[in-house]
Amino acid sequence: MTTxxxxxxxxxxxxxxxxxxxxxxxxxxEQALYRLGISEETATMIGxxxxxxxxxxxxxxxxxxxxxMDDELVWSLLTSHGKSAANESxxxxxxxxLLAGRHQEAA
Amino acid sequence: MARNKSILTEARQIDRAVTLxxxxxxxxxxxxxxxxxxxxxxxxxxxxxxxSPSKGQLPFSTDWFMTWQPNxxxxxxxxxxxxxxxxxxxxxIDVVIKAYQLYLEQTAAQGLEPMLSVTRAWxxxxxxxxxxxxxxxxxxxxxxxxxxxxxxxxxxVCGLCNPPARAGKGKAAGAxxxxxxxxxxxxxxxxxxxx
Numbered sequence: 001m002t003t004x005x006x007x008x009x010x011x012x013x014x015x016x017x018x019x020x021x022x023x024x025x026x027x028x029x030e031q032a033l034y035r036l037g038i039s040e041e042t043a044t045m046i047g048x049x050x051x052x053x054x055x056x057x058x059x060x061x062x063x064x065x066x067x068x069m070d071d072e073l074v075w076s077l078l079t080s081h082g083k084s085a086a087n088e089s090x091x092x093x094x095x096x097x098l099l100a101g102r103h104q105e106a107a
Numbered sequence: 108m109a110r111n112k113s114i115l116t117e118a119r120q121i122d123r124a125v126t127l128x129x130x131x132x133x134x135x136x137x138x139x140x141x142x143x144x145x146x147x148x149x150x151x152x153x154x155x156x157x158x159s160p161s162k163g164q165l166p167f168s169t170d171w172f173m174t175w176q177p178n179x180x181x182x183x184x185x186x187x188x189x190x191x192x193x194x195x196x197x198x199x200i201d202v203v204i205k206a207y208q209l210y211l212e213q214t215a216a217q218g219l220e221p222m223l224s225v226t227r228a229w230x231x232x233x234x235x236x237x238x239x240x241x242x243x244x245x246x247x248x249x250x251x252x253x254x255x256x257x258x259x260x261x262x263x264v265c266g267l268c269n270p271p272a273r274a275g276k277g278k279a280a281g282a283x284x285x286x287x288x289x290x291x292x293x294x295x296x297x298x299x300x301x302x
Contacts, residue, residue: 030195030205034187040195073248089217090275090285093179094267096213098250100186103193 007061014058017065021046022054034100037068074098117143124148125155126204130225134160140200166227169240172253175266175274176283180223181231182252182265184210185242188232189251203229220281
């Protein structure tokens with residue numbers, strides 16, 4: 001992948017992220033906060049972006065969204081190496097409970 | 108009740124009631140969460156659900172939430188509920204509705220039967236408000252799980268980190284299944300795969 005391509009893909013990912021976030025926020029604001037894992041203020045900012053601003057914000061060389069599963073436990077539950085299908089379902093449920101319990105980034 | 112009731116408030120309450128009926132709430136939930144009269148609620152229920160509401164007492168026991176599978180479902184719901192509670196300023200019943208919808212999505216995404224009914228979810232929130240149930244941090248995975256109050260937090264291990272001996276052996280469709288590990292028979296593995 002050339003740098004050109006990489007930057008183009010980052011811009012595209014940013015743009016789809018912002019557009020998805022906006023439609024989530026407009027459909028159901030509170031559930032969007034949970035789905036996106038963002039604070040009320042950030043949701044207001046994203047929700048108020050005009051199309052032109054959205055384009056401008058997405059023209060960045062870095063990604064706008066951040067990885068949320070940044071600890072080993074949740075990660076291993078989700079990927080569940082070498083486990084059967086049954087345990088995998090339990091692992092995903094466990095991960096969902098752990099992730100839902102993290103509201104410090106939203107509050 | 109006051110005669111000068113706001114029509115807008117009433118419209119919002121009817122809207123809420125309809126959402127709750129769609130989610131399968133019992134009539135007692137609607138009675139407690141709206142100011143609409145019993146007769147009107149009954150009519151609304153029949154109109155929306157197409158049948159009479161189920162009768163009888165609501166499930167009142169806190170013990171149900173302590174059994175293995177219900178506890179996992181209840182903990183998932185309550186974690187989502189707490190998340191919404193912290194993240195957004197909403198009326199109490201709206202938090203329950205929105206959290207319950209997210210809970211349904213999560214279970215559907217994993218092909219699980221939603222064990223927790225909206226009535227039970229609503230009840231759970233009341234139990235927590237009254238201090239009859241609480242959330243305790245698992246000493247192993249640090250997730251929050253529904254427990255009786257005064258659980259000794261230092262030694263508490265959740266049902267997912269340490270499943271009880273018979274947990275996850277039920278064969279009911281949509282139930283949580285847990286694998287016995289290396290010692291299991293091939294027939295059992297097939298049953299799981301077929302499921």
